[in-house]
Amino acid sequence: MSTTDTDVGGAFTLSDDELDPYITHAGTRQWLTGPGLPSGGALLGFGALREHGLRRLADLAGDAERLAEELRDQLVIGALRSLDRDLESIVLDGTTGEVSTTDVHRNPALMDLSPLAPSLEALLRFAAATEELTASRGRFGTSGQFGPKAVTEASDRLSTVFGAAAAADVPPYWRMAALIRPLARIAGPGDGLVLDLSKRLLDEEFGAGGIMRFEDVDFPSALVHEPTRRFLRETGLPEDGLLFQLDTEVPLPALSEYYADERPGDFTADELPAAAHRLIRLGHLLEDTSLVVDGTTGAVLAWSEPDLTLRPLNADISTLAFTLWLLHREKTLDAIHGLSDAYGQLAATMTQTLAVIDPVACDPTPLLDGDDGWRYWPEIFEDQAGGTLYAWAPART
Known part of the structure; x- marks a missing residue:
């Protein structure tokens, strides 16, 4: 060769x-x-x-x-x-x-x-356009454009590239690229957080009545990370995020307080994470997996009871909210376009889109003591048997 x-x-x-x-x-x-x-x-x-x-x-x-x-x-x-x-x-x-x-x-x-x-030339052109969008360069290199309009424009531009070379329907992989990947442009950089995710965006997606917003009295003293406090007060989180159930019983407890008050005797202090006193429990992903935020740094983590392991989940509260929004959007798009007919390709597209915004959520590099590199969102997206990405799939409990 x-x-x-x-x-x-x-x-x-x-x-x-x-x-x-x-x-x-x-x-x-x-x-x-x-x-x-x-x-x-x-x-x-x-x-x-x-x-x-x-x-x-x-x-x-x-x-x-x-x-x-x-x-x-x-x-x-x-x-x-x-x-x-x-x-x-x-x-x-x-x-x-x-x-x-x-x-x-x-x-x-x-x-x-x-x-x-339809050809190798078209294949490479499709991939080049998609990578330009991901890297915000070339025809997608205009900086500072975020929000619903920017998402629509990027989606239309990609669709034009794909449609110009496809004699019939645009192949599923590229159709979902045009619909899902531009969603990474829904919000620009935040102040102290990765994203400036608007209150209106979550209200429109989940319904204003489906968003829980907190007051200062709800926060424990361990939650000193002000950008996280501000986000929870002003923007909030969906009470039912499909794969995340928010704990609406306030005030929010530290993980150590949650087990001491709600489930005494289940775990010893040595079995809980060393930082359990500053890990604020927001709710659960699965029945045996708590979603917590580090009150000092704002990092969002998952605490798994079966293997007593603390793992990174999202970079911060804004990218957690983005992930829940992204999943909700995907289900709406799947109901219209049947994206999950190519489930493996859809799961990869979702993971790659999330990784653009929040590499922490998808990078298997161990970051914590005992961290084995298992990452919740990519694994859940890829679980076709569990049906996470199907429009009709029920929420997990």
């Missing part, structure tokens, strides 16, 4: 001999021997092609005889990426040049194709 640039951000190519006999589509041959494929990218990875060359699905499937005839000669050229790992495989039709995705680890008899792009 020949390479034109081995650096990240460069491109690598294949020779004519390496394309034979698999690829006969003229435009695809010209692209692979000319501009080539990027060496690195946030959404698309072509490491397998670079390392192993062209391989047919029939050569990779464990029981190739059970593959549908039209799948056997599809060529595996890469994978969709989500943060630090590969998702579905990207496959190429050597005759038509069309690009699709499939799960090569699935039962061969159940494997199918999901359209991704």
